[in-house]
Amino acid sequence: MIAESVAVSGVNAAEFVDLLNVKLVSAGIVRLLEEGKIGSIVELLNGAQQLGIDPSKLLDGAAVNALSQECRRTMECGQIEEVVSLMETLKGCGMPIKDLVKPSEILRLCVSQRKPNAAVRYAHFFPHVDVLICTVILEFGKKGDLASALTVFEASKQNEDTPNLYIYRAIIDVCGLCGDYLKSRSIYEGLITSKFTPNIYVFNSLMNVNSCDLSYTLDIYKQMQKLGVPADLTSYNILLKSCCLATRVDLAKEIYGELKHLEMAGALKLDVFTYSTLIKVFADARMWQMALEIKKDMLSAGVTPNIVTWSSLVSACANAGLVDQAIQLFEEMLQAGCEPNSQCYNILLHACVEACQYDRAFRLFRSWKEHALPKDNCEDFGSKMKNNSNLSPKLMVSASIPTHTSASPHGRFSTRVPFRPTTATYNILMKACGSDYYRAKALMEEMKKVGLSPNNISWSILIDICGGSGNVEGALQILRAMREAGIQPDVVTYTTIIKVCVENKDFKSAFSLFAAMKRYQIKPNMVTYNTLLRARSRYGSLQEVQQCLAIYQDMRKAGYKPNDYYLKQLIEQWCEGVIQNDNQRKYSFSARNRTDLGPESMILEKVAEHLQKDSANSISINVRGLSKVEARIVVLAVLRMIREKYTAGDSIKDDVQIFLGVREVGIRAVKHESVVKEAIIKLLQHDLGLEVISAAPRIGNNRNQDAIHHPDRHSNVEENTERVTLRANVHSPTRRPAVLQKLRITKESLQSWLTRRLDASTVQ
Template identity: 55%
Template sequence: MRDLVIVFPSSSLITNPHHHHHNHRRRYATAPEHNRKTKYTSSLTKQLPSLSSANHLSNHFPDAVRWTPDGSVEYYADFASRLAEDGRIQDVALIAETLAAESGANAARFASMVDSDLLSKGIALNLRQGKVESVVYTLKRIEKVGIAPLDLVNDDSSVKLMRKQFRAMANSVQVEKAVDLMEILAGFRFKIKDLVDPFDVIKICVDISNPQLALRYACFLPHTEILLCRIILGFGKKGDMVSVMTAYEACKQILDAPNMYIYRTMIDVCGLCGDYVKSRYIYEDLLKEDIKPNIYVMNSLMNVNSHDLGYTLKVYKSMQKLNVTADMTSYNILLKTCCLAGRVDLAQDIYKEAKRMESSGLLKLDAFTYCTIIKVFADAKMWKMALKVKEDMQSVGVTPNTHTWSSLISACANAGLVEQANQLFEEMLASGCEPNSQCFNILLHACVEACQYDRAFRLFQSWKGSSAKEALYADGIISKGGTFSPNKLNQQGPGSLVKSNSSPFIQASNRFFFKPTTATYNILLKACGTDYYRGKELMDEMKSLGLAPNQITWSTLIDICGGSGDVEGAVRILRTMHSDGTRPDVVAYTTAIKICAENKSLKLAFSLFEEMRRFQIKPNWVTYNTLLKARSKYGSLLEVRQCLAIYQDMRKAGYKPNDHFLKELIEEWCEGVIQENSQSQNKASDLEGTDFGRPVSLLIEKVASHLQERTSGHLAIDLQGLTKVEARLVVLAVLRMIKEDYTRGDVVKDDLVIILGTGEANTDSGKQEVAVKDALVKLLKDELSLVVLPAGQRRVLDITQDARFVDDADQNTEHTSENTKSIVGMSTTRRPAILERLMVTKASLHKWLQRKK
């Protein structure tokens, strides 16, 4: 075997062990103390072909350690042990790797001879110095020669040191490095879960949006499927559906068999992310693979799709087909679905079935079941049925909890039964159930809805322990002589006093703790009526308690201020809302707009509408309707255009406006053209009574198109498909627009062209066009003294959504604008047709515009 030379930076010479084998331990020379504290690096120079060559190198490297086959493995084992004692574990690994490269037998002998205690001490020394990365990679290298890494780090102190450093790495940007090192340790069968809480590592991977790292980590830990579920759930709570699907697809590759827990988690996460359609696909994939889902998967699927009654019932029927027995959770979800859908009848049937199964011993109804069915009846204002359910649950020994009592109180409150709600509250206290803020808020809301404002404030003051005695005297619960009146207490509400064995009464605030919420103050604000200063005091009080006013709070305060007629104050509160850090919503703006409209500050109302559009706050139906009804009549074209723009925007948003109301205003505005000329006082609606029942929106859209899409002063009115009344309104609207534009300096440049249609004389549409033509000629000539001439006939080719001109009898009418190209109601048949037109001359329009009223 050839000589091997290893060079160490030390001032002492280690001679050939062949000459000093009997005392090689004593002749081991250590480096000076100052050299031991420096970072030690060793390097393998190269294998030498002969001893003479090694001797030649020793002149240059006096610290060379020469190895020869006879008994040298023992020497290197002893030497490595000494290096390990000094903490030079990387050099130990180098020696081990070198021996392993030379001979497997030598490596095995080296592993059996090296001092494991000294090696453990060296590893512990490195761990105390924070070199956990160096330790892990050294363990990986020495494992190759047969040294068991677990035997070197099995003491409690080493494990504690590793745990401390791994936790520090996992909580920093080094989490990926920590996973790399733990993956190596996992190969040694090290208990990784003892180093770091696996859920903490998963959470960090979720926070940094690294699903691949999380999956890698989960795969080298026991109970991988639980960690995979935690990964899916973590990204689901974050709303990262892309990472969720990445983890889900990886689960299918990692796990050998379908795991119902993972499918259930995936369906729940779809609900968290609002992607209920994806949950259905997952369920369908299960069925396609002939995998029978368990009851937990089915319940999760129903719960995620509880907003869809039809689909939930479909899943319930599938459970019966698949022989999956429904449990109590299944019935609770079904009742919840009925509650969301407002299906009281179906909820009653499900409740009866659940009771039947309970009587058979197959189910045991819980408090959630009773609470849900009570809520169904409460929302439907069926308070008697809700009380009947309370009797049912008490008869089987189920004690109503706080949520049950809240639902019962709400059932009576929704029905306007304030006294009954108070009585239930007292019954709740007598049963020993502690009320929560929701119970108090429900009672306050019941008083406000019943317009018992003073009572709401008295209850509030007594509950929070302030001015309790005065409130009780005011309600008559305590007489002037100090006598307690329980009947009066039941009539007036909980009042904050109940009977006590030691005294006739105690304050309720001594029995339970009532902490007002933002919702509490929002309810009380509604009880302020138009008393702005009282409302302001309430807001200051809630701020002093650390409660932040929300959008409802500000909107209510705006309404209170506006109720007293203070428009400027209401708008000022809206501005304060901005500066206070609360972004106004559609309710706040709509409230301010309503106040402006009610006080005839229409310009301010429309400016607030434009402002909310700038802030990208979508108006709702109330916003649009408030603006459309703000005017009792139109005085200018600008006002008409404003309202028509709002009308069209409202229809595009999917809301149905009050067409007839707007039609009456537009009709009155249009007829102003006739009234100004003192020719007639008749309205269009008085001329023909056969137009009722037609879609009013078509007329308004036609008016809007002509008033808002006029270009370059060229006028062409398209009346195709309109009746006499509608055609009259459209023509009058355009004439009024021309008149208002004229007063602002716009000059009529061309003749006014009126398009009547393409109907044949013998058809119904042709007869209607003749009637429209006669009515318009009468209107324009007799009532307005305008000159009306036939504009010639134009041949058109009927094509769907387009009309292409193929011939023109009058070459001087090319100015008829692009509006004439949009022909409404034309036939889809490709055939030439005659376009009937009238023309109001430019000269007569000038005379009409210059005519005095």
């Protein structure tokens, strides 16, 4: 009020400020802040600015500190929106806000609270807004919050006349961090639509994010060339990475040839990443000779291999089963002064196990433990090497590791190595125990003593070793101990113990464990399903077949494509067991009994559909659309189900209906019986001795229905059916009626057949 009255009187604002006691004014501001009246202070500063008074001249150091503390207090309360609003007001008053709170702290709080809009508002307070926007986008990406990062990205485009390529690169990188490479493609397409050419950094980020898709990466590379953007070494490294992921050795060779030509022309200089990626390409393809050739080229070019290079080289020889060569490369790595990591040690041990050199694996392990550097030295090994980086490679070796590094024929290293075993190390050694359960158990105990925790793989290996000796109960006890230790079994664990039960013919436990998997919502994999489907060499009961078919259907629903040829043969064998002779103790299923079911046959689904019915009463069999082979199997499957349920006490209360299909009837069509119908009638009458009635539709006269007791009477049935059809056509000469072809097995015939079967089995 005083300032306004002075302004009206025409006094100069600067002269008025000189008359003020800034210390007293600042003291009043501090008191208002202590009372929480931040709104009054904002009003004061706004009024001063409107009168041409610099608000910063009304605040001394104490007032600025009090204002900073108020901002921090508000931040600690999590009120980030209020903090940004206060900063926005102070900024509007001409106050320097960067000294109140560090911008990084406010932006970090915006990210942690998922407040992208507040972060954008605050970033625009500073001249380097683009840098802050990129930082915020990347921080959201590290949190896996792609939605917030996209919100910041879209907000940044509103005040830009031309696309900011740094921000485009940041959001594309975040798409890669969040695993949404398709979104990165749409962002790139939007940039191209705006008629703006991306720079090399945007192209490299896009190719890197989409490196899992080699064809797309190559398309982007071609577009880059078409737009006149020259590729750099990073571009080629990403292409090689994509070749590695796609296992395209031929293309990697072609790119390497182009790179060597460019290097000779002086266009670029290959780096350690280029060579390491190439070596990994050949290592994954088990082309260890080519990997070693790249190493020679690398050394000739004066490029020093790093830990990735050496690990890939050791892995190349290990994958090829060349254990001696892998150990020699490991020694060269030590001599070169490169610090091995746990992966290098584990690769060597795994190579020994894969080559069945179990004793050698244990000798290497003991040697590394004996010659390992103390724990503190292991941790400081890398820093010591960095401190000696100004020395020549030869001096670096002598400064860190003895110059003589070799392994005896027994695998004992004479050097001090920075070896620290991991859980994976002990898991590999447990595999080297073969069938020695107690040795594997001792390794697990040693693992706990050195401060490592056994994981799912550790327990799975122990279960496999115990079950390998036929001790199914012991394997189940290990599973219980695993749960008691707080480790929840995963799909690998369950599959392992299911395999143990199957191999030891404990099918009840195997299917019980499979049911437990489903209860715990652990999704079976292809190995789990195949282990159960191939559990039996033959089926003896309806329950076994139902279990098998349920697993098969579950496998199909899970998206797996099973190779069901073996399963079809077992189901067919089980079905054909219905027609074995009474004097046979065991049905012989020879090659001549088998029928050819094509790979696209849906017979297993059809059999499952009928066998899943709960009762043997009022059963109908639908064979419409099936071939005669498939129809035979379905009918036999249902009859076997009826027989087993009858043996268990179920009675037969009704006929069995067999639906053959719907067809249009004509004089010629009636005279030609269906092939499927003939096959079923022959099966039921000749092979099983059942009474079958042709249940043709009765149009006009209900007496047109004949029992079929022998194939010789087929002609009578045809004549009767023809008479029915002709009478129907008298009333409607232009329309042929649809006939539902159906067979019926009488309950008396079925009862007699089941009684004979039961008596025959009792005698046997």
